[in-house]
Amino acid sequence: MKSDKSVIEVYSPIAKAWMHYPPPARPSQEELSFYEECILKAASKKDIKVLILGVTPELREICAKHKLDVTLVDICQDMFEAMKELMKYKNSKEKFVLANWLDMKFDTQFDLIIGDIVINLFDLEDWKLFLTKIRSTLKKDGYFLTRLMLDSPLRKKTNLNEMIKQYKQELQVGNLDRTAIIFSDKEICNAKTRKIDFNIFNKKLKEFLDKGAITIKEYDALKLLVSTIPVVAPIKGYFEKSLRDKFDIISLFSGKEFVFLKYFLVYFLNSSKI
């Protein structure tokens, strides 16, 4: 079965550009080390079955490196194949299942489920449903390992003007907290649904370019590369509250490599409570 045409249209440019995406669009080196550490902890049991939500090549490579039995589930098979081309280590044990994460069904349960920025793709009202699905797809003492984008009430209120000023002084994108602008701007991040429209960020930035306030070079450096997929990012507590009765937090990690990584947390969760 091949993927739906509209899905391919959205995702295929992502596959082509993937290796050029900087964090947080892809997991950072520190985050990948944490992912690997947790995967190894879960793999201390023999012959574990791993399910990857999506086709993230970096996660597939870690599993390939440790020769793990992996199933991938995604709504786009072409994306699965395209991302495989980017992998240095390939896994002959990889199986692909074409399905939506909320509808996926398997004959078996898994020891470990991994997914990078997966729950953020659902509306808030589906978060508990998604976690219930993950819980039922896992074995009783299984693990769920996932990175999320989450907001904090302590974030500094800022705007594009301030960011442009800072960029002109430092000329470094890595020190800029574009995420804080996204969360501060109610047009970009809807206060109620917490849905983020990255296109509005780029549209607003384009207005600065059109006014001559920034150069095309500055525009290219500052614009967000992932603009096609909206994400939903509430304050951290919403996720932790949603875990109740489903998962225990074993550990969580946030990278220090870039200032914006404080809004990206990697959770290592255990389903042993039930």
Add this chain to the structure above:
Amino acid sequence: MIQNQDIKEGTHEGVPYTYYDSKGSDESDSERIALIAPGMGGSRKDDVIKTLAQRLGEERISSVCFDIQDNEEVLPVEEIVERYQKMGEFVRGKGYQPGQTGVFGTSLSGLPAVIAASEMGSESLGLKSPLLYFDEMVEGKIGEEGLRAWKRKGCIEKDGNKLPYELYEQWKSVDKKELAGSLARNQTQVRIVQGGADTRVPLPFTRKFYDLLRGQGADVDMRVIDEADHEYTKPEHFAEAVGYLAQGGEK
């Protein structure tokens, strides 16, 4: 009925705490825990904090009480919130998950407690005479000129405590409506107790936050003790305030 409450002193990641480990009659651990902080210039060993921890123990709820000041200088909001989070990590190490953790704030620790509860997805939030609109209170009291003088000096003294100017800026920058929305979304049970005769944190400011929470659809209850001052000086006021918070409020 509680059989015993082990009390241990310790320090976790630089934060001194007192841990009230409540066990039921069958010696099993309690299923819930409260993180409790005092107000400005207060200590985890103050009567009100100790009594609250003991009363919670009667409900089989363990507590971790911790300080929010190391000396006379009041810590920035984010550092107080960080202390709540460190205590959250500490109790997670004891097996308590965020859904089993309640947060309590008193006076100055009111706003940090609200932020921490929102960040941690806490089950419940108890607030005693919480200072939530410090920025507006200060603006009303000292005016623009006073604020400029404070900014120039960097720090002012109040009741033997040093208040850095950044405290005002931080308080002002926190979006209270967003916080109220977050607590509503998380379905956190909020219980507020407030003295009607409180001159340090006047009732209208607390009512303003209560109304904001209600407007956002949060699960909130407020008890106003008419004659009570900020310190709940009269024993009957003190008992009512602590009893109300310990019981999680009466609807």
